[in-house]
Amino acid sequence: MLPNKTLFSVITLLILSSCSFASVVGTSYVHVPAVISSENSGTLTVFNLTITNGGTGAVKINGPLYVGNDTLYSARTAVNYASSYVGVNESMYNFTYTISDIGTNVSGPSAGLAFTLLAISAFQHRQLENNFTLTGTISSNGAVGPVGGVYDKASTAKANGMRFIIVPASPMFAGSSFTLYGYIYYIINKSIGIPVVEVSNVSQAIPYAYAKSMPQPLGVPQLPMYDTNGLNSSNITCTNCSSAYFNQIVQMMFNSTQSEINNLPNSYSGIKNVMAGALENYTAILNKGYTYTSADQAFLIYINAFMLANHNDSNATSAYSTINNISSYCNSLSPPQMTSANYELVIGGEVRQTWANQTINATLAAFNSSGDSDQLLASVSQAAPAMGWCIAANDMYKAAYIMNNGTDVATSPALLSEAQHALSVDKSIGTNQYTQAAQQDFNKGMYAASLYNSAYASAFAPGKGLQYNTSQPTQQISNTIAQYFANATSGLWPTQFALSAKFYLYQAGESKNASAAQNYLESAITMAKLANSLNAANNDIISSFINAPVQSNAQLQESLSNLESQINAISDQINLIYTVLIVIAAVLIIILACLLYMIIKYDANQSASNKQKVKGKGR
Numbered sequence: 001m002l003p004n005k006t007l008f009s010v011i012t013l014l015i016l017s018s019c020s021f022a023s024v025v026g027t028s029y030v031h032v033p034a035v036i037s038s039e040n041s042g043t044l045t046v047f048n049l050t051i052t053n054g055g056t057g058a059v060k061i062n063g064p065l066y067v068g069n070d071t072l073y074s075a076r077t078a079v080n081y082a083s084s085y086v087g088v089n090e091s092m093y094n095f096t097y098t099i100s101d102i103g104t105n106v107s108g109p110s111a112g113l114a115f116t117l118l119a120i121s122a123f124q125h126r127q128l129e130n131n132f133t134l135t136g137t138i139s140s141n142g143a144v145g146p147v148g149g150v151y152d153k154a155s156t157a158k159a160n161g162m163r164f165i166i167v168p169a170s171p172m173f174a175g176s177s178f179t180l181y182g183y184i185y186y187i188i189n190k191s192i193g194i195p196v197v198e199v200s201n202v203s204q205a206i207p208y209a210y211a212k213s214m215p216q217p218l219g220v221p222q223l224p225m226y227d228t229n230g231l232n233s234s235n236i237t238c239t240n241c242s243s244a245y246f247n248q249i250v251q252m253m254f255n256s257t258q259s260e261i262n263n264l265p266n267s268y269s270g271i272k273n274v275m276a277g278a279l280e281n282y283t284a285i286l287n288k289g290y291t292y293t294s295a296d297q298a299f300l301i302y303i304n305a306f307m308l309a310n311h312n313d314s315n316a317t318s319a320y321s322t323i324n325n326i327s328s329y330c331n332s333l334s335p336p337q338m339t340s341a342n343y344e345l346v347i348g349g350e351v352r353q354t355w356a357n358q359t360i361n362a363t364l365a366a367f368n369s370s371g372d373s374d375q376l377l378a379s380v381s382q383a384a385p386a387m388g389w390c391i392a393a394n395d396m397y398k399a400a401y402i403m404n405n406g407t408d409v410a411t412s413p414a415l416l417s418e419a420q421h422a423l424s425v426d427k428s429i430g431t432n433q434y435t436q437a438a439q440q441d442f443n444k445g446m447y448a449a450s451l452y453n454s455a456y457a458s459a460f461a462p463g464k465g466l467q468y469n470t471s472q473p474t475q476q477i478s479n480t481i482a483q484y485f486a487n488a489t490s491g492l493w494p495t496q497f498a499l500s501a502k503f504y505l506y507q508a509g510e511s512k513n514a515s516a517a518q519n520y521l522e523s524a525i526t527m528a529k530l531a532n533s534l535n536a537a538n539n540d541i542i543s544s545f546i547n548a549p550v551q552s553n554a555q556l557q558e559s560l561s562n563l564e565s566q567i568n569a570i571s572d573q574i575n576l577i578y579t580v581l582i583v584i585a586a587v588l589i590i591i592l593a594c595l596l597y598m599i600i601k602y603d604a605n606q607s608a609s610n611k612q613k614v615k616g617k618g619r
Contacts (some may be wrong), residue, residue: 030128167196232506359382
């Protein structure tokens with residue numbers, strides 16, 4: 001048995017040893033934004049980290065009532081990477097994160113970057129700046145991944161005086177269209193007014209967190225520009241074409257695009273100038289005779305401009321209203337009577353209307369009124385092409401309506417079997433937007449439109465149709481493609497897509513960038529395939545033409561009789577309403593007369609009463 005003095009010494013040694021064992025290695029804090037899912041709004045909170053030594057690598061999160069497993073996993077990943085980054089063994093320390101929003105439920109991995117920078121800061125004994133916030137997931141190699149709710153997080157950061165927000169990197173454009181987060185970042189920067197710093201990994205974020213680097217102005221993305229100087233004017237002969245009317249349609253597309261650019265707020269002057277410059281370049285393509293190609297490029301600008309022009313659709317009511325208005329507009333369109341002259345414009349409009357309805361119906365079905373602002377803006381972004389397609393369909397219907405040459409036609413039942421065969425080919429290709437559209441049109445009995453959509457499905461299917469070897473010289477590939485669409489001249493659409501193939505071949509030959517040249521070649525291949533497929537579809541459609549059914553005299557008489565009955569019914573309703581109004585007017589006149597009589601009688605009684613009072617005083 002130990003003496004009391006020895007026992008006291010042992011206890012003291014243990015206490016001192018314990019204190020040394022749990023001593024603080026470092027602390028740090030940072031402002032972190034989050035989205036309150038029940039309110040669809042952002043909030044800014046403070047994350048603290050305390051690192052103590054002598055631990056086991058344990059990671060704890062204090063404060064919230066509930067912490068999701070994905071949040072805890074994110075913190076552990078952050079600790080693992082941060083320890084590796086500063087060169088320490090994490091198993092020798094304990095990590096205690098404290099979130100200031102006590103009593104809340106916290107879930108999601110979007111604080112991964114914040115957890116990581118806190119651990120690095122605490123280990124390095126360098127406090128992070130207190131004038132910024134950040135969001136982003138973290139992976140085991142330090143890569144920063146995408147998150148949701150960035151718009152709401154940026155809004156609350158601005159409202160709480162933060163100077164900038166660090167976010168996961170996202171390219172502004174993919175091809176010639178805005179990426180979703182490129183679009184949202186641009187809106188945040190220009191409309192909310194807080195600088196956005198994009199980072200791909202932790203190393204890129206650290207200089208901003210320590211104020212070694214300051215946010216730079218958001219760059220203005222560039223749209224594709226094409227070489228037109230040496231581009232020869234189009235020289236493909238078109239038979240049975242309505243080129244003059246198509247040129248008018250394309251000009252209407254350019255006008256719609258310019259109008260949408262003009263709708264952008266003044267704060268978007270940079271992108272407005274870029275779009276205007278690109279539109280001028282595409283006008284040069286139009287002037288060379290590559291009509292569809294120029295319209296297609298203008299259409300892509302329209303989509304981008306529409307998304308940015310509707311930048312205020314970050315709440316459920318506004319977003320739903322925009323999407324629903326597009327749906328109403330698309331459903332209001334109706335094709336004119338098809339003739340032997342305008343059939344391509346009618347079918348082209350029907351095809352685009354089907355694409356639009358596919359898109360808008362899917363958007364409405366997936367619409368989530370309780371989603372965060374990113375999701376709402378994404379819904380508007382997804383609906384934008386539908387608006388463009390319906391504008392194009394409407395322009396085609398207008399042009400088809402005013403074409404007064406040709407005879408009224410319909411397609412014979414023989415076209416059903418052709419459309420059915422095309423659908424069976426589609427199934428072997430696999431399901432995509434065009435195969436679904438072809439099936440929808442077929443189910444509605446729109447066999448010509450179904451054939452067109454099957455042509456698109458075949459042309460855009462990878463590995464189908466025209467094949468080529470990328471090691472071949474460009475001229476050899478060019479000759480192969482030229483042979484493929486040599487006979488694609490039966491109508492407007494085959495000719496226009498053949499011209500597009502020729503246009504992209506020229507761009508491939510002129511491009512100094514190998515990757516861009518490859519993309520141009522692939523576009524040329526697709527356009528050539530589409531020209532060939534639509535040429536075959538047109539031949540099937542033309543051969544199936546029959547005169548549009550004409551109403552017989554008996555049918556006309558029946559229609560006139562029905563119309564007369566409708567007019568009589570409406571006339572009876574008008575007479576009834578007129579009678580009711582007369583009765584109501586008469587009743588009102590009687591009521592007014594009674595009120596007037598009562599007022600006059602009341603005044604007379606008052607006058608008589610006053611005279612009696614005067615006489616009484618006189619006595």
